[in-house]
Amino acid sequence: MTEPDQPAFSREEPPLPLLYRDAMMLVIDKPAGLPSHRGPQAKRQVIPVLTDHLDAFRFGLPRRPEAAHRLDKDTSGCLVLGRHPRAMAELNQLFRDGRIGKTYWAIVEGGPDDETGLIDLPLARRSPERGWWMKVDPDGLPSQTRYRVLGRASGLAWLALEPLTGRTHQLRVHCAASGWPMFGDEIYGSAARDEGPGLQLHARSIAVPLYSKREPIRVEAPPPPHMQEALRRCGWREAF
Known part of the structure; x- marks a missing residue:
């Protein structure tokens, strides 16, 4: 959304949905x-990547914004962009300090017995040959995920997941290791x-506490089309 007192610099629709905009950051x-x-797979297949679209989000600034964090290729939703180097430095520090609140929705197979809980399992790389693939390892890095059940259906559960640490594939590995892997996880x-x-x-x-004298900026992304059928089975309604 564009703030009311900020002029629009282009009438063209952005190539990706814009959820929030101010002088420091964007959320898409x-x-x-x-x-x-553009990793090795994208280079081989010449497929589009996020950076191909970022020039369209300059909104009058001389340089394009940059992603302040990462989402896996198959994960949808809120992604924060810093609009200039000072903004990137502040956002990067907030992410490093763990001060940015993130909540994910997931559909899992089966589901936890308890309605809320904490998954506390250290993670490490599965093997050098598997790149980013991870595994639970007692000698790995500390990793914690808080979960809450939002709804259930036959064989499925709808969870809100809050990563307290930021390990690669953390949510996917934590859910799988707990006995309820994510639906659609290959x-x-x-x-x-x-x-x-x-x-x-x-x-x-x-939730991004970017300005010291203001409340954190809170942004939500609507669930993507490919998740809506399972979400409805678990009790989600579009006004949720």
Whole structure:
């Protein structure tokens, strides 16, 4: 959303949904399937990546914004962009200090017995050959995820997940290791590669305490189309 006192610099619709804008940062709604950067797979297949779209988000500034954090390719939702170097430095420090609140929605197979809880399992890389793939490892880095059940259906549960640490694939590995892998997860779950509904993980909301004398900026992203059927089965309604 554009703040009322800020002029629009272009009448063209941005290539990705814009959820928030001010002088320091933007929050966009990243679609599932869009890589954040041009890694080896994107180079081989010449597929679009997030950085291909960022010039359209300058809104009159001389340089394009940059992503202040990452979302996995198959994760949708709130992604924060810093609009200039000073903004990036402040946002990066907030992320490093763990001061930015993040809540994800996930559909999992089965589900926890308790309505709320904390997953406390250290994580490490599975092997050098597997790149970013992770595993639970007693000698790994401390990793914690808080969860809350928002709804249930036959064989599924709808969770709100709050990562207290920021390890690669943390939410996916924590859910799988707890006995309820994410629906549509072809790495840590039961989904067949290139089949099924796609990974059911969405960065639902973010809270950024960017300005010391103001309340944190809170932004929500609507659930993506590929998750809505399972969400409805679990009790979600569009006004939720």
